[in-house]
Amino acid sequence: MKELQHLNKYFYKYRKQLTIGIIITIIARIFLLFTPRLIRESIDAVVDYEEGIITEKSVLKAELLENILLIIGAAIIAGILTFLMRQTIINVSRYIEFDLKNEVYQQYQRLSLNFYKSNRTGDLMNRISEDVGKTRMYAGPAIMYSINTLTLFIIALVYMFNVAPTLTMYTIIPLPILSVIIYRLSRAIHKRSTIVQEYLSKLSTFTQESFSGISVIKAYGIENPTNASFSVLSNESKQKQIDLTKVQALFFPLMLLLIGISNLTVIYIGGKQYMSGEIASIGIIAEFIIYVNLLTWPVATVGWVTSIVKQAEASQKRINEFLSEEPAIQNLNENPTPVKGSIEFKNVKFVYDDTNITALNNVSFSVNQGETLAIIGKTGSGKSTILDLIGRLYDTTSGELLIDGRPIKEMNLVDLRKSIGYVPQDAFLFSDSIKNNIKFGKQKASEDEVITAAKNAAVHDNIVDFAKGYETILGERGITLSGGQKQRVSIARAIIKQPQLLLFDDCLSAVDTETEEQILNNLYAISQNTTTIIVSHRVSSAKNADKIIVLDEGKIIQQGTHDSLINIDGYYKELYNKQLSEKEI
Ligand code: ADP
Ligand code: MG
Numbered sequence: 001m002k003e004l005q006h007l008n009k010y011f012y013k014y015r016k017q018l019t020i021g022i023i024i025t026i027i028a029r030i031f032l033l034f035t036p037r038l039i040r041e042s043i044d045a046v047v048d049y050e051e052g053i054i055t056e057k058s059v060l061k062a063e064l065l066e067n068i069l070l071i072i073g074a075a076i077i078a079g080i081l082t083f084l085m086r087q088t089i090i091n092v093s094r095y096i097e098f099d100l101k102n103e104v105y106q107q108y109q110r111l112s113l114n115f116y117k118s119n120r121t122g123d124l125m126n127r128i129s130e131d132v133g134k135t136r137m138y139a140g141p142a143i144m145y146s147i148n149t150l151t152l153f154i155i156a157l158v159y160m161f162n163v164a165p166t167l168t169m170y171t172i173i174p175l176p177i178l179s180v181i182i183y184r185l186s187r188a189i190h191k192r193s194t195i196v197q198e199y200l201s202k203l204s205t206f207t208q209e210s211f212s213g214i215s216v217i218k219a220y221g222i223e224n225p226t227n228a229s230f231s232v233l234s235n236e237s238k239q240k241q242i243d244l245t246k247v248q249a250l251f252f253p254l255m256l257l258l259i260g261i262s263n264l265t266v267i268y269i270g271g272k273q274y275m276s277g278e279i280a281s282i283g284i285i286a287e288f289i290i291y292v293n294l295l296t297w298p299v300a301t302v303g304w305v306t307s308i309v310k311q312a313e314a315s316q317k318r319i320n321e322f323l324s325e326e327p328a329i330q331n332l333n334e335n336p337t338p339v340k341g342s343i344e345f346k347n348v349k350f351v352y353d354d355t356n357i358t359a360l361n362n363v364s365f366s367v368n369q370g371e372t373l374a375i376i377g378k379t380g381s382g383k384s385t386i387l388d389l390i391g392r393l394y395d396t397t398s399g400e401l402l403i404d405g406r407p408i409k410e411m412n413l414v415d416l417r418k419s420i421g422y423v424p425q426d427a428f429l430f431s432d433s434i435k436n437n438i439k440f441g442k443q444k445a446s447e448d449e450v451i452t453a454a455k456n457a458a459v460h461d462n463i464v465d466f467a468k469g470y471e472t473i474l475g476e477r478g479i480t481l482s483g484g485q486k487q488r489v490s491i492a493r494a495i496i497k498q499p500q501l502l503l504f505d506d507c508l509s510a511v512d513t514e515t516e517e518q519i520l521n522n523l524y525a526i527s528q529n530t531t532t533i534i535v536s537h538r539v540s541s542a543k544n545a546d547k548i549i550v551l552d553e554g555k556i557i558q559q560g561t562h563d564s565l566i567n568i569d570g571y572y573k574e575l576y577n578k579q580l581s582e583k584e585i
Contacts, residue, residue: 346399392413486510495527
């Protein structure tokens with residue numbers, strides 16, 4: 001139960017609704033329990049008439065009519081109250097589910113990149129959907145049925161003991177057994193349905209992959225083997241489903257059996273007691289049969305509720321572990337620290353924790369505000385890592401990174417990130433309109449600003465060629481942009497922000513050199529005061545930069561300007577000559 005204490009704050013938040021729900025539940029049960037007594041009185045009245053204790057038929061009729069009306073009245077009131085009970089308690093559980101989902105989602109946004117690297121997307125999704133759902137079952141149904149069972153049980157037992165104590169004892173003996181059996185059954189059902197779920201997700205992964213890769217499957221002519229693998233998987237899935245249904249099918253027959261046994265006990269023991277005069281009337285037997293039937297379902301839910309609570313506990317444990325996770329990157333300064341734009345690396349070393357790869361070693365360079373720095377180097381030389389460090393997606397392992405002369409950790413993280421326009425190596429666009437994808441950089445941007453940004457990124461002409469222009473939807477159900485178009489849309493997204501720092505991570509790789517030049521010229525015109533870092537493997541991107549550094553295996557091997565570097569033997573000159581002959585420049 002310790003794990004579930006996390007939810008107490010929510011119970012406190014909704015304490016009013018919960019209290020009302022509990023009171024309604026109790027009143028509803030009281031009304032429900034009027035019925036058995038009224039039935040006993042009716043039967044006893046009939047017996048009394050038979051035995052001549054009641055002589056007038058009209059008296060009997062009047063008494064029966066009164067009882068019938070009372071039963072109907074009590075049933076209606078109990079029904080309405082039960083409806084209200086569900087409305088309050090189940091609604092509270094939905095509110096709690098909503099709050100908890102938001103809490104989990106906010107934590108997702110808070111956590112740093114390395115968390116996402118060490119967790120699978122599927123698990124992350126599960127935590128927000130399945131785990132929270134299980135927890136809700138505890139916050140709503142489990143609590144409702146517990147209160148329900150408890151009040152019903154206490155009130156019924158008081159009534160029953162008052163009428164016939166010994167008979168009561170006999171009647172309730174089978175109930176705990178019922179409870180245990182249902183608990184066992186619920187657990188078995190849960191186990192098997194988890195397996196069924198696993199198979200369902202395997203099946204959907206398999207089908208999804210074959211749909212996405214349908215062209216590969218057809219091109220290689222492997223439809224038949226693929227079908228065969230699918231049948232194996234779906235057969236296994238079917239078998240698991242049958243296993244589940246087998247246990248589920250036991251549920252109701254078992255309930256009925258136990259209710260039957262309780263009924264027989266009441267009739268047998270009650271009959272004997274009536275004959276020996278231990279109980280006063282036949283009506284009591286009828287009354288008790290109704291009690292037994294009223295009690296069976298709630299008692300059965302004890303077992304069910306126990307298994308819900310157990311599952312909720314396991315889910316909440318996972319949620320708690322995750323909520324207590326602290327982001328690796330913390331904002332250490334809440335005061336505003338607007339960024340002007342100079343950057344300095346001093347002997348920076350960076351090691352990726354998980355792989356132990358030293359991505360940067362002893363890197364020192366500086367860029368003044370408004371300058372353009374180009375970083376050239378082979379794949380894996382550490383170029384992207386430099387940009388990640390500037391955005392503080394990671395902290396340096398050793399050495400210092402200064403922004404405007406201050407250690408980056410002393411900058412307000414929100415201000416820092418606000419001042420950066422970052423274009424990642426693999427342009428990521430959301431399944432939304434092109435316009436919204438560009439506006440992502442500046443939510444309140446006007447139509448004109450969007451168009452200007454797109455023009456500067458040299459993608460405007462492509463966009464207006466689409467039938468729906470800027471409203472074109474991207475992604476699975478929309479249009480697929482070419483690599484170069486994607487890169488340019490994400491460049492537009494970065495420049496619309498008019499940031500102090502522009503970070504381009506090899507984002508012109510899929511653009512031809514002519515367009516590249518056009519974009520770089522536009523950039524030069526609009527970002528006189530912007531510090532720009534352009535990562536590339538092409539000399540053409542670096543030509544006009546104020547400074548160029550060449551990285552290899554995490555170290556700076558050359559630095560200077562284009563003119564100085566093409567005159568010195570080294571990587572830059574080799575690259576220049578190679579790309580010159582390939583006419584890439
Ligand atoms: P570049 O951008 O120049 O291609 P990176 O900065 O991406 O190089 O990578 C530098 C080195 O760090 C490479 O050896 C790469 O394998 C490693 N690396 C990059 N990203 C990660 C990561 N997220 N986790 C572990 N190692 C990484
Ligand atoms: Mg890279």
